[in-house]
Amino acid sequence: MKDPGLHCPVCGSEKRENKRYPLYVCATCSANIEDESGRQLAITNTHEGDGIVITYADTGEERKSRECIVQGIRCFARQAHFGGVVIQAFDEKK
Numbered sequence: 001m002k003d004p005g006l007h008c009p010v011c012g013s014e015k016r017e018n019k020r021y022p023l024y025v026c027a028t029c030s031a032n033i034e035d036e037s038g039r040q041l042a043i044t045n046t047h048e049g050d051g052i053v054i055t056y057a058d059t060g061e062e063r064k065s066r067e068c069i070v071q072g073i074r075c076f077a078r079q080a081h082f083g084g085v086v087i088q089a090f091d092e093k094k
């Protein structure tokens, strides 16, 4: 079992350790996020409110949930501490 703190929880590629967001998803995987039915999502960093808005890429409609699916793995998006967006996998083993 690979250490999810050192490997992307989606694709398993090596990543830098991040103590604040240990289960963050690598940049390659973060670029391709979907909802539960496979619709492509886009994340916009608004720098206002809680910082991010998730929209459907096809319609531009806002998605209320912060959850997203990355290659079948349930994840959630949030604004990173120093700005930008971080996508993390849920820790379903706990």
Ligand SMILES: [Zn+2]
Pocket: 008, 009, 010, 011, 012, 013, 025, 026, 027, 028, 029, 030
């Ligand atoms: Zn990855």
